[in-house]
Amino acid sequence: MSCGIERVQEARLAAEELRSQVNYHDDLYFAKDAPEISDAEYDELMRRLRAIEAHYPELITPDSPTQRVSGRPVATFTVVNHREPLLSLANAFDLDALRAWHRRAADLAGVEEFDMIVEPKIDGLAVALVYEDGRFLQGATRGDGLRGENITENLRTIRSIPRQVRGDRVPKRFEVRGEVYMSKTAFEQLNVQRTDEGEPLFANPRNAAAGAVRQKDPRITASRRLDIWVYQLGWADGGKTLDSQWKSLQWLAKLGFSVNSHIARCRDLEDVQRRYEEWAEKRHGLEYEIDGLVVKIDSLDLQQRLGFVGREPRWAAAYKFPPIQATTKLLRIDVNVGRTGSLNPFAVLEPVQVGGVVVKQATLHNEDDVRRKDIRVGDTVIVQRAGDVIPQVVGPVMGKRTGKRRRFVMPKRCPICDGEVVRPESEAMSYCVNTTCPAQVFRWLTHFASRGAMDVDGLGEQWAYVLLDKGLVKDPSDLFSLTREQLLELDRMGEKSADKIMANIQAAKSRPLSRLLFALGIRHVGSEIAETLANEYGSLEAIADADREELEAIAAIGPKIAESVRAYFGGKRQRKLIQKLKRAGVNMKQEHATPAEGPLAGQTFVVTGTLASMTRSEAEAKLKALGADIGSSVTKKTTCLVTGEPPGSKLQKAQQYDTKLMDERELLRLLRSPR
Ligand code: IVH
Numbered sequence: 235m236s237c238g239i240e241r242v243q244e245a246r247l248a249a250e251e252l253r254s255q256v257n258y259h260d261d262l263y264f265a266k267d268a269p270e271i272s273d274a275e276y277d278e279l280m281r282r283l284r285a286i287e288a289h290y291p292e293l294i295t296p297d298s299p300t301q302r303v304s305g306r307p308v309a310t311f312t313v314v315n316h317r318e319p320l321l322s323l324a325n326a327f328d329l330d331a332l333r334a335w336h337r338r339a340a341d342l343a344g345v346e347e348f349d350m351i352v353e354p355k356i357d358g359l360a361v362a363l364v365y366e367d368g369r370f371l372q373g374a375t376r377g378d379g380l381r382g383e384n385i386t387e388n389l390r391t392i393r394s395i396p397r398q399v400r401g402d403r404v405p406k407r408f409e410v411r412g413e414v415y416m417s418k419t420a421f422e423q424l425n426v427q428r429t430d431e432g433e434p435l436f437a438n439p440r441n442a443a444a445g446a447v448r449q450k451d452p453r454i455t456a457s458r459r460l461d462i463w464v465y466q467l468g469w470a471d472g473g474k475t476l477d478s479q480w481k482s483l484q485w486l487a488k489l490g491f492s493v494n495s496h497i498a499r500c501r502d503l504e505d506v507q508r509r510y511e512e513w514a515e516k517r518h519g520l521e522y523e524i525d526g527l528v529v530k531i532d533s534l535d536l537q538q539r540l541g542f543v544g545r546e547p548r549w550a551a552a553y554k555f556p557p558i559q560a561t562t563k564l565l566r567i568d569v570n571v572g573r574t575g576s577l578n579p580f581a582v583l584e585p586v587q588v589g590g591v592v593v594k595q596a597t598l599h600n601e602d603d604v605r606r607k608d609i610r611v612g613d614t615v616i617v618q619r620a621g622d623v624i625p626q627v628v629g630p631v632m633g634k635r636t637g638k639r640r641r642f643v644m645p646k647r648c649p650i651c652d653g654e655v656v657r658p659e660s661e662a663m664s665y666c667v668n669t670t671c672p673a674q675v676f677r678w679l680t681h682f683a684s685r686g687a688m689d690v691d692g693l694g695e696q697w698a699y700v701l702l703d704k705g706l707v708k709d710p711s712d713l714f715s716l717t718r719e720q721l722l723e724l725d726r727m728g729e730k731s732a733d734k735i736m737a738n739i740q741a742a743k744s745r746p747l748s749r750l751l752f753a754l755g756i757r758h759v760g761s762e763i764a765e766t767l768a769n770e771y772g773s774l775e776a777i778a779d780a781d782r783e784e785l786e787a788i789a790a791i792g793p794k795i796a797e798s799v800r801a802y803f804g805g806k807r808q809r810k811l812i813q814k815l816k817r818a819g820v821n822m823k824q825e826h827a828t829p830a831e832g833p834l835a836g837q838t839f840v841v842t843g844t845l846a847s848m849t850r851s852e853a854e855a856k857l858k859a860l861g862a863d864i865g866s867s868v869t870k871k872t873t874c875l876v877t878g879e880p881p882g883s884k885l886q887k888a889q890q891y892d893t894k895l896m897d898e899r900e901l902l903r904l905l906r907s908p909r
Contacts, residue, residue: 238285245290249298252283256299260393288851297369297397311383311448314374318469320360320411321379322545323528323552329507332529335551336503339531342548343539349532351479352509353497355552356463357440357523358415359447361389363464366407368399375447379545388447389414391456396490405473410486412464416443417521420459425624429572430681431760434599434662435624439523451790457762461522464491478532499532506553514555526554559618560593561631562586567598567611567642569649573677574757575665577644577655579604581615581627588619596625600662601644610639648673660794669807675709676702678755682710686761687753688742692734700724710753711811713739714818747774747824750815756802758795766790767799772863774812774822776871778803784869787887832861833908840865842885843878845898850878853901860908868893876901 239245256279259271280299287294294300326332340346360376373389374382389395392414416424421439428435436442446458467482476482480499487493496513500506510527517524531537531549540548566582579598586593596617598604609615613630644664648655653668666674679698683690690713701707706720716739721732745753748768752761759767770788771777777799785796802808816822839862841853848856853876854864865872868887875881875888876896888895896904 239289242290242293245286246293249283249286249290249293252279252286253295253298255279256283257396257398260299260396289849291849291851299393299397311385314362314372314377314382314384316362316374316377316380316382317409319379319545320362320376320382320468321542321547323550324546325526325552325554327554327556329503332506332551332553333503335529339540339548343536345536347502348536349478349480350500350506351483351497351530351532352500352506353465353528353530354463354494354513354517354520354524355526355528355554356413356415356465356494357438357525358413358463359440359444360411361385361414361447361462362409362411362468363389363395364407364409365399365404368404370395370397371407383448385447387452388449388455391452392460392462394462394492399489399491401485401489403474404489405470408470408473409468410464410491411466411468412462412491414443414447414460414462415439415522416446416458416460418523419521424458427760431574431758433758433760435597453790454762462492463494465494465528477534479530479534479537480532482534500529510553510555517555524555526552528552558588559616559628560586560588561614561616562593564609564611564613564615564627564630567604567609569645571648571650571666571671571673571677573674573681573755575667575669575671575674577648577664577666579642579644581609583615583617586617588617588625591619593617593619593625596627598627601642601657601664602662604642608641610635610641612637612639650674670708672702679707679710679713681755682753683713683742684753687749688745689749690735690738690742692731692738697724697727697735709811709814711814711818714743714815714820743818743820745821747772747822750774750820750822751777754802754808754811756798758798763790763795768824770866771869771871772824778809778812779871780869784867787867787869832859835861837861837873838863838865838869838871839874839876840868840872840884840888841876841878843881845876845878845901847898847902856905860905 239248256276259276259279283298284300287298287300324335326335340348362374362376362382363370364372370390371386372384373386373395374384376382390397416439418439421436421442424442425435436445442458443460446455446460449455449458464486465483466479467476467486474485476485483493483497498509500509506527506529513524513527529551531540537547537549542548563584564581565584567579568582569577569579572578579601581596581598583594583596598609607627607629609627609630614634615630616628617625618628619625644655644657646655647653648666648668648671650673651666651668651671653666653671655664656667657664668674676698679702680693680695682688683693683698685691688710693713698707701716704724706716707713716736718732718736721727721735722729746768748761748765751759751768751774752764766788767777771780780799782793782796782800785791785799786793834857839854839857841850841857841864844850845853858864862873868875868884868891870891872888872891872893874894874896875884876898877885878898885895887893
């Protein structure tokens with residue numbers, strides 16, 4: 235990657251300038267909700283910064299925005315002892331309960347009334363962030379309140395957590411607390427993606443956020459688009475003295491933390507109640523889920539005096555919204571078949587209004603879930619809609635169960651093709667194993683042609699169905715042998731549509747390898763994993779030949795994915811499909827892989843350790859210029875390992891594969907006269 239800057243001094247200045255711009259725009263975007271530039275312009279700043287850092291790795295600083303997504307996977311999370319416990323909250327489910335809380339607090343404090351801060355109760359997970367000398371040092375989950383997990387690297391991937399804060403009288407060390415959450419949009423997109431990948435869906439944004447934050451690989455966390463609302467200053471050593479929650483929040487906002495803009499100061503309970511009623515309605519319009527309001531006494535002195543009982547402060551209460559639930563009758567449990575053959579049970583319900591929306595169907599996730607909740611056909615069930623999320627069946631109303639109700643069992647044969655159904659030992663999902671199952675092929679074909687995959691615009695579900703029904707297409711590779719005439723023979727197919735589909739099929743042949751890989755519909759291989767594999771291997775053949783061990787050597791790939799990739803390419807039918815795609819002229823190489831030209835074409839080099847005469851990226855750029863492919867890990871395909879100091883574990887790998895080794899002197903000789 236060229237950054238167009240020749241001198242390191244200039245590069246340093248440019249990188250500093252870009253970092254401060256990125257931080258500035260992050261602050262506008264997240265904390266102030268007032269971006270000044272488009273996402274594309276933001277991406278361009280990041281791209282330029284990455285280019286400089288790739289060229290001059292010595293300029294990378296630990297707090298650079300680029301480092302947010304490149305943290306190393308951690309084996310397990312270490313334990314963090316919270317210096318002061320993270321408390322939970324007593325719940326109030328109605329105004330009477332809130333009045334009781336208010337009265338007790340007032341009595342104990344010996345006052346008549348007090349100002350209260352009313353905040354949205356964000357439905358996410360609590361984290362504690364420690365800063366030292368203004369830098370984000372450590373982030374941890376709440377855990378049991380006393381001990382949490384160290385998830386610093388994952389939290390670094392959240393753009394709205396400032397890496398560095400500057401301001402007036404910033405304490406030497408301090409802790410802020412807040413709620414990490416996933417927006418409703420990000421949550422829905424994630425579940426769409428997981429449906430495509432045949433992965434179990436997350437029940438709600440909170441679970442999705444909790445899952446994302448506990449990922450072993452921060453790059454996965456980064457892809458999940460998390461956010462934070464900071465709601466409390468924990469402890470602080472020195473610095474500014476503050477006497478109220480209101481002022482603390484204002485100060486935190488000024489330092490660059492995301493403080494929710496719907497926080498208000500209320501004089502009395504009537505005021506609180508007005509806000510409660512307002513938000514019980516308006517909350518559905520928010521981009522994130524809230525399950526109530528948190529009412530806190532504003533004065534920190536009063537807070538101190540009141541203290542806590544058990545794990546709950548006397549100075550705050552959670553005023554919860556009633557959940558949006560309804561009861562109705564479960565008429566049937568149907569099963570549909572996903573692209574990867576997964577059998578997905580869903581509830582067919584007597585239509586019912588839940589929070590203003592008519593619900594007729596609800597997800598049941600999988601067989602275990604139905605069993606665990608003991609949901610049976612004929613039951614009266616509780617249906618819940620959390621915000622805009624897919625409706626769920628919470629469980630049966632046991633008191634209303636009449637007569638004998640049979641337990642749900644997953645059908646032994648596929649409801650569509652009558653094919654065999656199996657349930658892999660380690661999974662909660664059952665699968666139809668008949669790869670020619672019409673439901674599967676249909677979903678596979680529409681997935682293959684979809685926007686994120688081969689993008690055959692104009693094909694859509696309707697035509698996919700017709701093509702399969704007429705027998706013109708049996709698997710996606712048949713798309714490439716369709717003729718214009720065949721299309722025109724179909725009912726209601728006009729010349730314009732036929733031309734459009736033909737042109738888009740033609741264009742699909744040159745999609746990048748990552749798209750093809752995603753389009754193939756390999757279980758557990760979503761668009762991100764596809765991208766990783768394509769970048770790592772550069773060609774479909776290389777991926778098909780990779781063994782499990784090699785695959786697992788890639789950070790983002792664990793045993794489950796490696797096994798799935800191996801199983802896929804081990805299949806006869808799949809090999810045949812790939813041959814057909816190849817014959818049709820479908821691109822099977824990574825688009826930006828250097829075209830094989832130059833004396834080192836066809837050879838893959840890996841450079842490891844530090845070189846004395848140039849940086850590693852310079853060496854890689856020079857090898858690339860001579861036509862070589864550059865790998866990041868040693869695989870069977872590696873032609874040569876260039877060993878800097880120290881060569882590390884790559885050397886052992888190279889010895890294992892009998893890969894040619896080259897030291898710096900030999901490298902310099904090769905670069906001078908490559909042949
Ligand atoms: S204050 C006393 N403020 O709710 C300190 N918590 O049920 C307790 N939460 O563990 C935290 N939004 O995860 C506070 N504005 C807010 C909150 C909030 C969400 C969560 C937090 C806490 C849980 C307690």
